[in-house]
Amino acid sequence: MVWEQSVPSPNFSTSFANRIFSDVAGDITIVVDGESFLLHKFPLVARSGKIRKLVADTKNASLSKLELPNFPGGPEAFELAAKFCYGLNFEITTTNVAPLRCAAEYLEMTEDCREENLVERTQTYLTQVVCQSLDKSVEVLSACESLLPLADEIGIPDTCISAIARNACREQLVSGLSRLDCNSGSLELRDRCLEWWVEDLSVLGIEFYHRVISAMGQSGVRTDSIVASLMHYAQTSLKGIGKPQIWNPARANPSIGENGQKAIVESLVTLFPTEKSSSIPLNFLFGMTRVAIMVDATLACRLELERRIAYRLEMALLDDLLIPSLQTGYSLFDVDTIHRILVHFLQRIEEEEENEECGYESEGMGSPSHGSLLKVGRLVDAYLAEIAPDPYLSLPKFIAMIEVLPDYARVIDDGLYRAIDIYLKVSFLVITPYSSAIPLRSSITYFASI
Known part of the structure; x- marks a missing residue:
């Protein structure tokens, strides 16, 4: 079945439906977000359980107007659903399938009303077309952000997220590039390992992105690929943050945009791989620490970043430590943060030395020497x-x-x-x-x- 082709209803010929839609006066007006549609009761009642109930429950037999508040997808989605009821041709695509699926749910266009109704049509498209492609799954998932909470209630995001994680694992296997190839190969080879879906995910809001990365981690997607995605997402969504505030302690109250960036920072940090030996670049951790300070992230978020920095502190550069202070009347540099990092570093040294005394090998970089x-x-x-x-x-x-x-x-x-x-x-x-x-x-x- 070729889903990008038009999908007319089986009960109306296209020419007949077009003629009714345009030439014959309607007998009911449907109002969606202030936009009115002059339509006919019969095709709507035949396929929409909701409209059927509204018409049946009214005491006014000559009902001529219905309002559909909070319609998912707005007038555009309703117009497509109405065209389906009339049997008019249109294409189901990755752009409209999410709002159309939600509109079908809202209008109760199920098999109880008519076979091959809009709920089944859109659900089949999601399963047979969208879920087979990582790119299409990301596009549909992104469209769901404006359709919440209904999209979540009917499971569109979960379907797309599972498909993204599954296809990511599949593409890693098909590529024929093993973990050893990616870790020990040239920079060009590593880029080929990491670039195929990293940029696609950056279009998602942080809530959906968090769910996608969590699903990828559970499904076995390589840690280095996840780290590359986290870095790209941070660089894209936090670009330019705090520039007017650096070296200017007189900060205004956080704006709505900064509050959103605070949520992004805190969420990204919770997505960091749990392994201490994970390949998160040290300069990226310092950069995230700077941003966490600027957006006033939670103490737990900042401490997690500081602990990860302390694990590889001997590899840091002087410029990494020069974090500007944003507090009025205090030193120009954030000395307190560096002091805490040093305390974490010494705790790490002490723990690893205790492991040595017990005969255990340290994780990651091995036993910390006096060097x-x-x-x-x-x-x-x-x-x-x-x-x-x-x-x-x-x-x-x-x-x-x-x-x-x-x-x-x-x-x-x-x-x-x-x-x-x-x-x-x-x-x-x-x-x-x-x-x-x-x-x-x-x-x-x-x-x-x-």
Whole structure:
């Protein structure tokens, strides 16, 4: 059966239906979202259980007007449903099948009224055409976003989501590219592994996207493909966020758009693969942390990002750590976030060392050697030197950053002394409410004791 062809009703010839629809005066007016349709009762009552009931229940035998409030798909969907009742030709396509299926449900155009009615026609199209294609399933699923909650009640999104996950797995198998091929091959080969459905999913709203990725994970879609999709979705939906606010602590209240972006950030973080060794790039995690701060994401969301960063902190760059602060009257950099990341890093070191003592191998990158601590120690010293010129950086925060790492994280203290020297020079030269004489004497006393 070729579904993209027209689907006339079997009870009316096309020419007869066209003539009735256009030439003969109607006997009932249907109002949908303010738009009126002058139609005939007989073809509508023959196929729509809802209209049949409305006509039968009225006490006015000469009823000439019906209003259909909250009609799914609006006047366009009703017009197609009316054409089906009249037997007029039109095409069922991926563009109109979702609103048409919802319209058929609303109008109760079931087999109880007439065989091969619109509910069955549209449902068959979904099963035989849409569900066989990943692209078509995504297109129909996207159309359902304006048809909620009815679309969910009749199961269109669930049908499309299952089809997307199933087809994603199928295409991975058909491609003949094994996990080993994708992980160990060239960059070009990895791109071929990851690009085939990543961009398609970016058109979905976050609620449907979340359901799709969850279904993909349960059906066995490769983790690296899911990570690639998450990154692309974040880059597409969060593009340009917070640019006017960076380095400007005087933020206005979050707008509706920012609240929507907050939901996106929090939802994406919950979709991250559970494996600690997952291949989420470190710079992407830092970028998501910056965005999470800007949109005021929940503490749980931010802590999850910070823990994941801490797992591979020795691979971070200095620029990654330079997260701007958005709080009024505080340091230019978000020192608190970096401090928490360092605490998580030390907890990870401690846990993995305990596993070593018990004879267990660590997950992911293996046992953290002293070299990992030394790398982080050098990174922190460079970070301290970078934030030291900030006149708004309080002494307690600066000291906390110095003391968070153990002594054996540094072989030499040259980097630390350099940062302290910069901090003291700025404290002497810049007089602010945050660098008065008393904290200055305290800082000299403390640093002299190091």
